[in-house]
Amino acid sequence: MAEIAEHVRRNRAHWDQLAPQFVATGERAWARSEPSWGIWSVPERDVRMFPDNLAGADTIELGCGTAYVSSWLARRGARVVGIDNSEQQLATARRLQRQHGLNFPLIHGNAESVPYPDGCFDFAISEYGACLWADPYKWVPEAARLLRPGGRLHFLVNAFLLTLCVPAEDDSAAGDRLLRPAFGVYRVEWPTDDSVEFHLSHSNWIRLLRRSGFEIEDLVELRPELDATTRYPYVTLEWARNWPSEEIWKARRR
């Protein structure tokens, strides 16, 4: 059996442990038919995370967690595959599949190395999934391999500016000061837990996406609505109304 990379092993343990805290969010999101995105639940109409006309499209969610995004794809008539590194997260996803009568493949695995042939998907999506927790220099080329020419990759991550402003030591919220250098940001380990995240500057995302065979179609900086709320302590509504706290990258396979 292939050896599991250190960050994948650590993130698997992290997410297996965190999974119970994501059950209620997963249940609520599965119950909604209208998608909304990120920590502020920004409505789909404002950001167009899904391409038009998904009926019959082959789609994959990279780091699907409880798979509510996959459920929204399936309800739009797409053929869906979800892959996730955490068996515990997938256990919730499987229970919700049964509850909602929706059935699609859920694979326990690493989005850096997906057990599907080249060019068999039209759309790949990730919302705080592999796009945050997997090595971008591995999962982006892997997404390019999986997509057909013209296929799309859309992913949502913390905005780079927020990553520079979030205090590392505790759960306090980002302020209006840059707390770390922008150059060299890549693998990020917060002292508060044992997980490993990956963050890139905009220029490094652009270079990586283009080098991997993508054209960039859009970069959407999310602005929450005036009455939006979040369960996450690391950013306030006031901050997120002033500066981008989340961003969506949209790219198309050449």
Ligand SMILES: C[S@@+](CC[C@H](N)C(=O)[O-])C[C@H]1O[C@@H](n2cnc3c(N)ncnc32)[C@H](O)[C@@H]1O
């Ligand atoms: C925050 S959840 C994303 C799901 C959902 N969209 C959400 O926001 O709750 C992050 C998920 O990424 C998964 N993940 C982390 N590293 C991964 C990897 N290398 N390959 C596949 N999934 C991974 C975790 O197991 C976890 O379920």
